[in-house]
Amino acid sequence: MTAPSTTAIILSFNEEVHIRRCLERIAPLVKRTIVVDSFSTDRTVEIARELGAEVHQHAFTNQAAQLQWALDTIPIASDWIIRIDCDEYLEPGLIDEIKAKLPVLPADVTALDVKLKVLFKGKFIRWGGYYRTWLTRLWRPDAGRMEQRWMDERLLITRGRAERLTGGDLVDASLKDIGWWTDKHNGYATRQMIDFIAREHGLIGEEADGELTASARKRRGLRKLYGGAPLYLRAVLYYLRRYFLLGGFLDGRLGFVWHFLHGFWFFVLMDAKIDEARTWIAANSIEDFPRYLAERYGIAETGIAWRR
Template sequence: MKPGAAIEAVCDKTTDDRLSITAIVLAFNEEIHIRRCLERILPHVQRVVVVDSFSTDKTVEIARDLGAEVLQHPFKHQADQFQWALDTLDIQTDWVLKLDSDEYLEPSAQEWLRQKLVDVPADVTGLEFKRKVIFQGRFIRHGRYYQTVLLRLWRRGCGAIEQRWMDEHAILLHGRSTRVDAGDLVDDNLNDMTYWIDKHNRYATRAMVDFINREHPIFWKDERIKDTDSSAGKKRFLKNSLYARAPLYLRAFLFYAYRYIFRLGFLDGREGLVFHFMHGCWVFMLIDAKIDEARRFIRAHGIEAFKQHLVDRHRIQL
């Protein structure tokens, strides 16, 4: 049987009842994840588009063999990449689904969509999913992390991606959202700790850029999420009004203590110890160190030199 034949067979049988959804999947060197992601979504939606950042592994080959469309576009950051897809694709389906390559919907969430999507009230323009993070094979249930809710599915023309270098969210341009109350959006990255550290080091640099932009406006600050009543908007408000005003470094320790002790992160076992410390303390400490470093650079050389430094050192073109 040729590659992708099993998926093609399933899709052929379910063409008429596949949901009117275009799934957009961002990818770069994701051969470890892309098959799992696509095999779990292709049988259920009318269109799947992989937006690839010129992968050098087999990501594109696997995606095309499975029957997904593949577009390639130079990468700036996740928000820019996904918004480019929204602006470029001629989307004809009723709904748009946002996925990363290491994510997938649980079967119960897929079934919820099959049973209830057609009956969603007209004023509901977006659907939120609860995110389930799997770290080193373990479901991270505690530390308040399992309470993260993300807008990932919206009616065509009703959604956009806020333009940030880090921690971007989908936002509704009008209407309201409701939550899918069966099944989760699973985030299960299969790479090793070296990959995890390298990735979050890059994320910390991008988070620093967004923070410095609050102090020295060097690019347009997208604040559209303030006008929404979303879970992400409320979380952003708390982050900007409380966490961002706390002293550098100390806030990383306080956040870790909150997650690991007061929100019972210790109940997640050995894997939880690593995850909550690395994600809840180390990453935020690293962000603060990069903010501290950026402030010193700006004091010594000025903001224009800092912008050029971002290009030269981090390939970040504002």
């Protein structure tokens, strides 16, 4: 039996600290590696090419648009695609399981979910309910497309079904400092705000072409429940549940930093940006929301079409 071929798609921007680890650890699994770079100014592209990756450069709007651009633009003839971020890697047990399973999967299994393990400053974040996240990261090329959201995009399965892989985890292990982390999450909060406001006012509709996996549907349902709660109060309640009821305090000193920043500060910041945007829209108009984004955040009207 011929082993199925796999192509990795990796998005990058100034990731010289991570790109070597990412490429070297995914190499035993994939036949082809595609790096879609957003015009890095460090050695990311140089290192990627040194390690044999195929590099394409494209202006960045958000992850969903960038990934779909890659799927629409770059011919991929492999049997499977795996998406992985520069600061992520697969545990050896997961790689072994993928190699063993791909040749024997039935034809109706068109996507595979992996479990996310976060290492914050080297500390495994086991508690707080966070080590329950399943992500669809492998799929057959003709069976999936990216959901077009500004944040927390998921793969939409256009046919077949997904199965879970349990032999190891997808590890998120950033090597950058806390200043970079807060800057990144400040940007994430902006994108969460855009998605929230756009959907609140019908500027972006729900997509019908494909469906989320069961894991993603469950997580999206919880997010919708959270999204319907009052601003700020929901951040407080979420943090209290995560840190105390779900045992986040058991993650120790670094766990406290993680849960406070990721589970409280980030959500309060997101709500503050939503609050600010709502105030601006009330004084102006929702039709001018794209202008607000351009003036306040430097985000041009590209990537996802607004409904006018």
